[in-house]
Amino acid sequence: MRSFLLFLSLFTGCEASPELKGCDGGWVNFTWKYTETNIINIDVFQNKLSIIKSTQKDTWENKERLSVYHDATNKSIRLGIKQLKRSDAGEYRWETKPNQNSEVKLKVVADEGGCKKPxxxxxxxxxxxxxxxxxxxxxxxxxxxxxxxxxxxxxxxxxxxxxxxxxxxxxxxxxxxxxxxxxxxxxxxxxxxxxxxxxxxxxxxxxxxxxxxxxxxAAIKNFTRSPTIGQNMTYWCQYPEGAPVKKFICKGEDPSKCEHVVSTAQNTERFSMIDEKEKRNITITVRGVTKEDSGTYWCGAESKTETQSNSFFNRFLMTVVQPPTPTFPVSSTTTAFAESRGFSKNKRDAAAAQHDREDYIYEEIQERPLKPDSGNAINKIYSTANFPTNPSASLHYSTINFRNGSGEAAEVLMTNPSSSACEYSAVKDREIPTCSNVNQPSPADPLYSTVNKTQQQ
Structure with a gap:
């Protein structure tokens, strides 16, 4: 079936008839006006042959592909013709009693005046x-x-x-x-x-x-991803059996007019598609994503004919984000130590924040392994501690974790209330008592902490 376009051309002279053009396969409505009152028995002719009559008012009367409507209120007659054919061309005339008439000429064409296929x-x-x-x-x-x-x-x-x-x-x-x-x-x-x-x-x-x-x-399958700027990203698109050969990706909220980005026939520098036909799966790769890549993408296939829209298999929603800002976790040791000192919640939070910052400026301390013949020899652990840039802070401390010979964990907490003195907490070891001496050399030398471990008698 073909749609149609109708044009009206008026000729000069009282007997001239309007000429209409319609497209093969469509429908047309045209309207006649009358001036008489009490119009009844409307008869419509095509090429002098009666094709439909109307004996009622304000209602549609149908006959096969024809319809007629007598609008008594507005004193008009409407004629509709569906599914136009070439044989519908000709002269149309209506007559009424009392006697009044009008006519129009219809030409049915196939590809003129903007006629479009369905x-x-x-x-x-x-x-x-x-x-x-x-x-x-x-x-x-x-x-x-x-x-x-x-x-x-x-x-x-x-x-x-x-x-x-x-x-x-x-x-x-x-x-x-x-x-x-x-x-x-x-x-x-x-x-x-x-x-x-x-x-x-x-x-x-x-x-x-x-x-x-x-x-x-039904609602199409959706994928959502939030890659970071500069990352390479890959996702997959499966398609049904019998899908058209030419696959593509387009960008936009409306798939019927979205902008093509890449296809299996031609990749770009940043977007690429690989069609695994035996698996009916497409692999899409985007290299070095940018903020401008954010948006809605559609995975589809080009139609084989101009009378059918493209088909789509899934919709991909991409939101490109900035790289995350590093965050410093608060350790349970920090909270426990602050509570043991009787700090308020605000001071505990401040101590925790200070500890979080210092976690990134001290070096990890590793215990030297005991030699087999060391006996009860004293083991020393050296730690280089860098003073913070804010010497007026109320609390600075380091955490030293090590294991004794039996594998038990021990912990040393050292505080530095000021730049000139160091305090320390007792080292707790379930089986072996441990003593800790903290010596502060001159400001020009690194700060060493010495931990002595003695075998329990």
Whole structure:
């Protein structure tokens, strides 16, 4: 079936008839006005042959592909013809009793005046989709409209006749070649047959430009990733059996008009695709991601025909983030020591924060292994401690962990309340008592702590 475009040409002279052009496969409505009252028994002729009659008011009367409506309130007669054929061309005339008549000529064409083939479009639940309506050359004598089939009529959704361009779900946007209508947050109720069309400014005719069969599929599979700036990232896209050969990735909220980024036929410097056909899986790699790479990406395949939209397999949401800022964990030793000194919560938090900073300026102390013949020899542990840059801080300490010969853990906590004196806490060892002497050399020399361990008698 082909959609159609209707044009109206008025000829000079009282007997001249309007000439209409319609496209093969479409529908057309044109309207006659009358001035008499009490009009009844309307008879419509094609080439002098009666094709449909109306004996009722304010209701549609149908006969095969024809429909007639007598609008008694507005004194008009509307004739509709569906699924136009070449044989529908000719002269149409209506007659009434009392005697009054009017006529129009119809020409049915296939590929003239912006006639478009019907289009099958696939949309995905919760996503966005856009329908393109290209009418060709614009004319000031007509408006654009967008409607949806509902039984024998096509219900208007939006029209350029009105200043309203959006109703919340549908949005009409005029372009150089026609107009587009986008549908946000697609749902199953949006599936159906739509028409793009034109209407004469005086309302004497309405005609469709294009037929769109909209199919709505279940919500597409989503992937979400948050790579760090500069990282390389890889993700995978599986596709069903029988999918078109040419696969691609595009970027944008609306898959029906998203911007192509890369395809299996041609990779770029930063984006690449590998199609593992036996597994029906595509591997997509993005090198050195940037903040500008954030957005919505679609993995799909190019349609084999111009009457079918591209198909998509999944949606990838990428948010590129800054590298994380290092954080310093608070140790349980810090909290326990502060509590043992009777510090308030605020002072404990301050001590913990100071300890966190110092954790990154001291060197790890490792215990020298005992020699087999060492007996009860004294083992010394040397630790180089760098003084903090803020000597007025109320608390500085280091934590020394080591193990004795039996594998038990021992711990030394040393505090430095000032730059001239050091305090220390007792070294706790479950089995072997331990003594700790802390000596502070001159400020020019490194600070050494000596830990003596004696065997319990």
């Amino acid at each position: 289009f099958n479009q696939t949309a995905y639940r919760t996503a966005k989709t856009s329908i393109t309506c290209d009418e060709g050359k614009k004319e000031d004598s007509r408006f654009n409209f967008f409607c949806k089939e509902n039984g024998s009529i096509c219900e208007d959704i939006l029209s350029t006749k009105s200043a309203l361009r959006s109703n919340g779900t549908f949005t009409l946007t005029e372009t150089e070649s026609g107009f587009t209508v986008s549908i946000s947050n697609v749902s199953p109720q949006h599936a159906g047959v739509y028409w793009c069309g034109v209407e004469s400014t005086e309302g004497s005719y309405r005609a469709a430009l294009r037929k769109i069969q909209l199919e709505v599929k």
